[in-house]
Amino acid sequence: MxxxxxxxxxxxxxxxxxxxxxxxxxxxxxxxxxxxxxxxxxxxxxxxxxxxxxxxxxxxxxxxxxxxxxxxxxxxxxxxxxxxxxxxxxxxxxxxxxxxxxxxxxxxxxxxxxxxxLNLQTKFKATEVTEKHYNIGNDLFQAFLDPTLNYSCGYWRNASDLNQAQIDKMDLIARKLKLEPGMRVLDIGCGWGSLCKYLAEKYKVSVVGCNISTEQIKFAREHCKDLDVEIREIDYRDLNDKFDRIVSVGMFEHVGEKNYSAYFQVANRCLTDDGIFLLHTIGVNHPDQPLVDPWADKYIFPNGVLPYYRNITKYTEGLFIIEDWHNFGYDYSLTLLAWYENFEKAWPTLRAKYGDDFYRMWKYYLLMASSGFRSRRFNLWQIVFSKHGLQGGYRSER
Incomplete structure (x- = not known):
């Protein structure tokens, strides 16, 4: 009321x-x-x-x-x-x-x-961005993303194309998590299940992915069929299982500051004492930089909020120790340009369903977002956490 x-x-x-x-x-x-x-x-x-x-x-x-x-x-x-x-x-x-x-x-x-x-990212409000963005049609995302359907920044250090950049990103995450066969891994906000599938196949771990997008869940379950992967339709706030490793890629931007404390508390209670948690998120440079873009808020990601680094250090205090902080924001500019090129090539097959107004909106979204990373207004962070500091130290991966 x-x-x-x-x-x-x-x-x-x-x-x-x-x-x-x-x-x-x-x-x-x-x-x-x-x-x-x-x-x-x-x-x-x-x-x-x-x-x-x-x-x-x-x-x-x-x-x-x-x-x-x-x-x-x-x-x-x-x-x-x-x-x-x-x-x-x-x-x-x-x-x-x-x-x-x-x-x-x-x-x-x-x-x-x-x-x-106000809390604009409650369990009820969280479905708004799901319906407006992630459930608009798998055919669209399949048209402009890479074959693995990774909808987050690729890693272009040694890659020359989008597909390799996304594979290298997933492998970078796996190496940072220090995975061993048989470990239990949680993927918070698992999208179409690409990372779940990759980790289960290549590293022989058991993966639980959580999501609230019905379109993505349906696809992810089929995508990961016959693997040691469970895709759950569940809000992250309701998770209680224990995991050796936790990863969250491109989801923290939808959490909002009112829920940062709850988010990190969930990660803390679900992680084993000697576990590793990796957060992959966009971030902004300065505390006075607006955390929300009005155009993107209205047309692309309703109620999305980008964190400033102090948001992360503030809400993880007493819960986690930062083992590693990696910023490769410029790579997102390259990723978005590659998405746009794929979108342009596929547009003749998409036009009848989505229409010319959608084309101009999506083109503006992809290219202006690329500009934000190219100008270094936005960052892409991968942050590695442990609960108490890993015995023997943590060796960073790049």
Missing amino acids: FSEIFLFFTNLFVKFCKVIESSFSAFSPDFVKRTVISVLEKNGIGINGDKPSDIKVKDERFYKRVFAYGALGLGEAYMDGWWECDKLDEFGSRVFASSLFRYSLSFKLYHFLSFKL
Whole structure:
């Protein structure tokens, strides 16, 4: 009841802020246009220029929308076809470094009140991103991911293609976990079961994968058939078994700060005293960097939150010791570009089902996300934990 009342007044106040934002229309169109062009040019982006990162404005309303709504307006204007760019990833790399990539007053307020005071990643709310993103169709993901269906950053240290990068990522995880045959492994947020299958097949371990996406669970169970793998439809908060090793890849971004304590407590209670826990997650650089992008929050990952490193050290204090912290964020830029190339090749077979509006949204998502990692605004962390410090020390793997 309290949360419903709180959200009512929050939304009411956000509407008030939007009225304030709409007052931007009081500025003359020339002033708005000059301001947006000036910001773009300061970051090496021209209007109707010849450079690959220059943009071609198709609708003059573009300037007002970006002026008023910043990052959200920029993305929505692209989805509506108001501007084009030959190299969206190069454009994005420049935008991420500019003041153009700012957040509207209403979004900042909504983010502060909602994410800081409310829990938007409860068991019930967790299904929202599942339905909006992960259950949209396995055919889409099969079209642009690698054959192993890894929907997380690949490891490109020695790889020359996406498939090898994902295999190398899974092997890197296995080496960091120091697996031995017969060990019991938990995969929190197992996706389509790719890592479960790889670990069970190559390292002869027993794997339990947990997930709440019905589409992914159905696929993972078939994918791991006849292996020592169990795929459970269960929220991570309900896990109680004991495991020698725990791994969680690309799931922590959906946990939210209100649940960080519960998440790490679950990992602690499910891990044996001499076990190893590996967390693979996107992270941000600075505490004042917004942890939520308004466009991605609205269209791609509802209620997703990226952690800052202090979030991790704060909520693992007293539960875990950090044995190793590996940052290879630039590799995610390469992974996303490879996904985009696959998506483009497969689009003729997907178009009838998903439509042109979806194409522009998905293209913007993949290429702008790649830009975020390319500009180093975002990181990719693999963090290795133990409960008490491993006897004999931990030898890092790369």
